[in-house]
Amino acid sequence: MLRHLFLSAIIVSLATADDSNCDEPGRIETCSCSTKTKRIPDGCNLVMAKSGIKDSGWGVFTLAGLNKGSQIGGDPVIQIPDITPEGAKGSRRFIWEYLWDGSETGGQYEGIRVMTSVPGVGMLANGDPRSFNILPGKAIVNNFGFSRQSSPAAGSMTAYRNYTWYVTRDLPAGSELIVNYGVNWFKERGFKQESYEPKPFDLQALHDNGYCLDNLRPGDSTIPHAGRGAFATRDFEEESIIAPIPVLVISDSGLAQMKQRENGEIVVQQQLLRNYCFGHPNSSYSLHSYAPMVNLINHDDKTPNVKLQWAEESVPLFSKPVFMMQDSSTKLLLELVAIRPISKGEEIVLDYGSEWVDAWEFHKQQWKPSTDDYQDANEINNSYPILLTETELQTAPYPNGVFTSCFYRFSSETYVQVAEWKLARGLLQSSNLRPCSVVERVSRSQDDVTYTVRMFNHPGLAQAHRIPKGRSHIVRHVPREAIVFSNKLYTTDQHLETAFRKEISLGDIFPIEWMDLK
Ligand SMILES: *[C@@H]1O[C@H](CO)[C@@H](O)[C@H](O)[C@H]1NC(C)=O
Numbered sequence: 001m002l003r004h005l006f007l008s009a010i011i012v013s014l015a016t017a018d019d020s021n022c023d024e025p026g027r028i029e030t031c032s033c034s035t036k037t038k039r040i041p042d043g044c045n046l047v048m049a050k051s052g053i054k055d056s057g058w059g060v061f062t063l064a065g066l067n068k069g070s071q072i073g074g075d076p077v078i079q080i081p082d083i084t085p086e087g088a089k090g091s092r093r094f095i096w097e098y099l100w101d102g103s104e105t106g107g108q109y110e111g112i113r114v115m116t117s118v119p120g121v122g123m124l125a126n127g128d129p130r131s132f133n134i135l136p137g138k139a140i141v142n143n144f145g146f147s148r149q150s151s152p153a154a155g156s157m158t159a160y161r162n163y164t165w166y167v168t169r170d171l172p173a174g175s176e177l178i179v180n181y182g183v184n185w186f187k188e189r190g191f192k193q194e195s196y197e198p199k200p201f202d203l204q205a206l207h208d209n210g211y212c213l214d215n216l217r218p219g220d221s222t223i224p225h226a227g228r229g230a231f232a233t234r235d236f237e238e239e240s241i242i243a244p245i246p247v248l249v250i251s252d253s254g255l256a257q258m259k260q261r262e263n264g265e266i267v268v269q270q271q272l273l274r275n276y277c278f279g280h281p282n283s284s285y286s287l288h289s290y291a292p293m294v295n296l297i298n299h300d301d302k303t304p305n306v307k308l309q310w311a312e313e314s315v316p317l318f319s320k321p322v323f324m325m326q327d328s329s330t331k332l333l334l335e336l337v338a339i340r341p342i343s344k345g346e347e348i349v350l351d352y353g354s355e356w357v358d359a360w361e362f363h364k365q366q367w368k369p370s371t372d373d374y375q376d377a378n379e380i381n382n383s384y385p386i387l388l389t390e391t392e393l394q395t396a397p398y399p400n401g402v403f404t405s406c407f408y409r410f411s412s413e414t415y416v417q418v419a420e421w422k423l424a425r426g427l428l429q430s431s432n433l434r435p436c437s438v439v440e441r442v443s444r445s446q447d448d449v450t451y452t453v454r455m456f457n458h459p460g461l462a463q464a465h466r467i468p469k470g471r472s473h474i475v476r477h478v479p480r481e482a483i484v485f486s487n488k489l490y491t492t493d494q495h496l497e498t499a500f501r502k503e504i505s506l507g508d509i510f511p512i513e514w515m516d517l518k
C-alpha cells in the first residue's frame with residue numbers, strides 16, 4: 001500500500017517535469033501546465049518552505065509585500081495541562097522545541113504546569129528575538145455554545161480560538177515570518193544562536209519548493225456539533241494539494257493528563273490534544289498536526305472532499321524506529337489532497353475513519369447532560385459591570401467556581417505592600433493575568449470607578465513573579481477593563497472526565513512499521 005502510494009507520487013511528479021512549458025525558468029506565472037500538481041496556486045500569498053535559519057527545517061514566507069499591522073492566522077490553540085512525568089520524558093523534544101508556556105495564550109488556569117500547542121504560524125515559523133517581524137494577539141476564549149448542559153461535543157474541542165498574528169513592520173515580498181520567542185528561548189534550550197538577518201527570498205524558489213498555506217480559512221461549520229470549520233479560499237481541481245500537514249510523533253503517555261480531584265485523589269485522563277492527532281488502532285503512537293487551519297477540518301464520511309497522503313520525502317523515514325522520530329529533527333509531512341473539484345467557499349471535510357465514527361456514535365449514546373452548576377467565566381463578564389468587594393461576596397457570591405483575575409506585573413525585587421496600577425505596553429497580555437480580589441470600590445463619579453485589589457499567585461508562576469509567602473500585595477486604582485473572570489483550576493469543559501477523546505484515523509496510510517500493538 002505504502003510503496004504503491006510512493007510510486008504514484010513519483011509518476012505524478014515525472015508527468016509535471018515532462019511538461020516543457022513548465023520547465024522554462026521564470027515562466028511559472030504564465031505557465032499553462034495543469035494546476036493539479038502545482039503546489040502554489042495563483043494568488044497564494046503565504047507559503048511553507050525551507051527556512052533561512054540554519055537547521056531549522058521549514059519556515060513561513062510571504063509571497064506578497066505585507067504592511068505593518070496586517071493580520072495573519074486565526075488558528076485554534078490547544079492547552080496541554082499537567083503532562084504525566086512519563087509522558088514528559090517521552091515527549092521532550094515536542095515539549096521543549098515546539099510548545100509554548102501556557103500563560104502566553106491565557107491557559108495558566110488550566111493546570112499547575114500548562115503548555116500550549118499553537119498550530120500554524122506559532123509552531124511553523126522560526127524565532128529570533130532581534131529580527132522578529134510578527135507578534136501574537138490574544139485568543140478568543142469561549143465554548144461557542146457547546147455547553148456541558150446541551151452538547152455531547154462539550155470539552156471535545158479547544159475553547160481557545162482565532163489566535164491572530166500582527167506584522168510589526170512593512171515586509172517586502174519573499175520575507176520569512178519570524179516570531180519573537182523571547183531572548184531566553186535559545187539559551188534555555190542550549191541552541192547556539194547566530195543573529196539572523198532575514199533577506200527576502202527569491203520568489204521563484206519559493207514557488208518551486210514551497211507549499212501554499214492560505215488555501216483554507218476558518219468559519220462556522222454547518223455540521224451539527226462541529227463548531228468551527230475550514231473553508232476553501234479558492235477553486236481547486238481534483239488532486240490539488242490543499243495544505244501541507246507537518247506532524248509530530250507523540251506516544252500514548254504524552255497524551256495523558258494528571259489531575260487532582262477535590263478529594264485529593266490523582267486521576268489520569270486523556271489530553272484534549274488527542275483530538276488534534278492522527279492515529280491507528282494498532283499503534284500506540286499518534287501524530288499531532290501543526291499546520292495552519294488543518295486542525296479545523298471536520299468529519300464527513302458520506303461526501304468527503306479531501307484525503308491524506310504522505311509527502312514523498314516522508315516515506316523513506318518509516319523504516320526508522322518510531323521512537324527515533326520523536327527525537328530527531330526529521331520532518332514528517334502529510335499532504336491534504338482534493339479528491340474531487342472543490343469550489344471557493346466550500347467547507348473542507350475529511351473522513352475521520354471508522355474507528356473515530358464508532359467512538360463518536362458510542363459517546364453520543366452514553367452522553368448525558370451535566371447537572372453541575374458550572375458557568376463559563378467568559379460568559380458572565382457582562383452581568384457584572386460593577387465588581388463586588390470581598391465583603392459583599394460573602395452574602396452575594398459570584399457563580400460557583402468563578403473568580404476575578406487582574407492584568408498586573410509583579411516583581412518580587414521591587415516588593416512594596418501597596419502599589420499603584422499603571423497601564424504599560426504589553427500589560428494586557430494574557431501572560432500577566434493573576435488572581436485578585438476587590439478590597440474596595442473607589443468611585444469619584446458614576447463614570448470613574450476604580451478598584452483597590454489584593455493580588456495573589458497562581459501555580460506555575462516563576463519565583464521572580466511570586467508574591468513572597470506571608471506578604472500581602474495591594475494595588476490601587478485598577479480599572480474595570482483590567483479585571484476579568486476566570487474559572488477555577490481543572491473546571492473548564494476540557495477537563496470533563498466524560499468529554500469525547502479520539503484521534504482521527506489515518507487508516508491504511510499509517511506506517512505499518514510503527515504499529516506496535518498488533
Ligand atoms: C479573529 O481575530 C481577528 C483579529 O483580531 C478579527 O479581525 C476577526 O474578526 C476574528 N474572527 C473571529 C471569527 O472572531
Ligand SMILES: *[C@@H]1O[C@H](CO)[C@@H](O)[C@H](O)[C@H]1NC(C)=O
Nearest residue numbers: 381382384385386480481484
Ligand atoms: C467586561 O465588562 C466590562 C464592563 O462591562 C468591560 O469594561 C470590559 O471590557 C469587559 N471585559 C471583557 C474581557 O469583555
Ligand SMILES: *[C@@H]1O[C@H](CO)[C@@H](O)[C@H](O)[C@H]1NC(C)=O
Nearest residue numbers: 280281282507508515517518
Ligand atoms: C490490526 O492488526 C491486526 C493483526 O494484524 C489486524 O487483523 C487488523 O486488521 C489491524 N487493524 C487495522 C485497523 O488495520
